[in-house]
Amino acid sequence: MFSYIVRRLAFGLLTIIGVSIVVFVVMRILPGDPLVAIFGPDGYTKLPEQERASLMAQLGLSDPLWLQYWRWVKDIARGDFGRSFFRSESVAEMILRRGPLTAQIAFLSVLFSWLVGIPVAIVSALRPNSWADNVVRFFSILFLAIPGFWFGMLMVLGLLFTFGYRAPLTGASLLTDPWTTLQIIIGPAIVLGLGQAAYIARLARSSLLEIIREDYVRTARAKGLDGRRVIALHALPNALLPVITLSGLLLGFVLAGSIPVERAFGTPGLGLAMFTAVSERDVFVMQNLVFLYAVVFVVLNILVDIIIAWLDPRIRYQ
Numbered sequence: 001m002f003s004y005i006v007r008r009l010a011f012g013l014l015t016i017i018g019v020s021i022v023v024f025v026v027m028r029i030l031p032g033d034p035l036v037a038i039f040g041p042d043g044y045t046k047l048p049e050q051e052r053a054s055l056m057a058q059l060g061l062s063d064p065l066w067l068q069y070w071r072w073v074k075d076i077a078r079g080d081f082g083r084s085f086f087r088s089e090s091v092a093e094m095i096l097r098r099g100p101l102t103a104q105i106a107f108l109s110v111l112f113s114w115l116v117g118i119p120v121a122i123v124s125a126l127r128p129n130s131w132a133d134n135v136v137r138f139f140s141i142l143f144l145a146i147p148g149f150w151f152g153m154l155m156v157l158g159l160l161f162t163f164g165y166r167a168p169l170t171g172a173s174l175l176t177d178p179w180t181t182l183q184i185i186i187g188p189a190i191v192l193g194l195g196q197a198a199y200i201a202r203l204a205r206s207s208l209l210e211i212i213r214e215d216y217v218r219t220a221r222a223k224g225l226d227g228r229r230v231i232a233l234h235a236l237p238n239a240l241l242p243v244i245t246l247s248g249l250l251l252g253f254v255l256a257g258s259i260p261v262e263r264a265f266g267t268p269g270l271g272l273a274m275f276t277a278v279s280e281r282d283v284f285v286m287q288n289l290v291f292l293y294a295v296v297f298v299v300l301n302i303l304v305d306i307i308i309a310w311l312d313p314r315i316r317y318q
Helices: 002-029 034-046 049-058 065-077 091-126 131-145 148-163 178-211 215-222 227-265 270-280 283-311 313-317
Strands: none
Touching: 002 065, 002 283, 065 283, 091 131, 091 178, 091 227, 091 270, 091 283, 131 178, 148 178, 148 227, 178 227, 215 227, 227 270, 227 283, 270 283
8 A cells, every 4th residue: 555655645746746847838928918918009009118128037937948947947846836916925824814715615515416406416326217217318418518617607697696695705704603604605606516426426426337236235134134235335445446536537627617616606616816817918826826726636536546545455556
């Protein structure tokens, strides 16, 4: 198990290094000039050439690319993520202030997806091709097809015009101010969670349909065990292994999906910060937030692989 963890950590580190290079290069080849984003087209044209060169040097954007990359890596290692062009706070302060809200949305959406997806998959697998199974598959495909930001806007408009409801824009955490924070995160969590629940329901249904035909399940039934106990104690634990893997991947995708969903709900999390940074072409904020999302995604995949290897020892030797 220890050697497996070491291998996964080594591959994860190489992946993070590769991602950092890709993120850095992409941020540098994007069209547009940072000074145009800061001063606007009119202000940029009024800047003398010498002042433009001086400002680019102050931002560190006139140095060779390899030097910019090396300086960026060293700053990240020290916990310095740079500063926004348009705001007084640093990117690290922005992450600490907005990050917990997005993390709570992500974990609540995964919890919601399990609470909805697993029971639905069990009902669907136990009665294949029945009307309940057909209804489940219809809604699974429906929520897979609906874009999260569009569904989020529909929820916002529905709550606003029907109940006159507006979620508060400030909140600490579920531990310090649970009611206020829950009002902020419940909408985005439901929108993201329904999409994940559709994935989980379809995967868990397929896995259960395969497992309940296995010999050990037939043997358990032949011994006279109650059908619910057979599903709960024998079939479901094995069927959940691929679901756990998928949930780890979906948790990473939720971070990316939170960008348009938080914009739709006006949730002051990292997703909205990323949307604003892209709109304003705030290079340092975009670069560091994209890299942070990538690191979180890699770490989540490593944790999921370790959990699966712990649950199923056969994986450690592959």
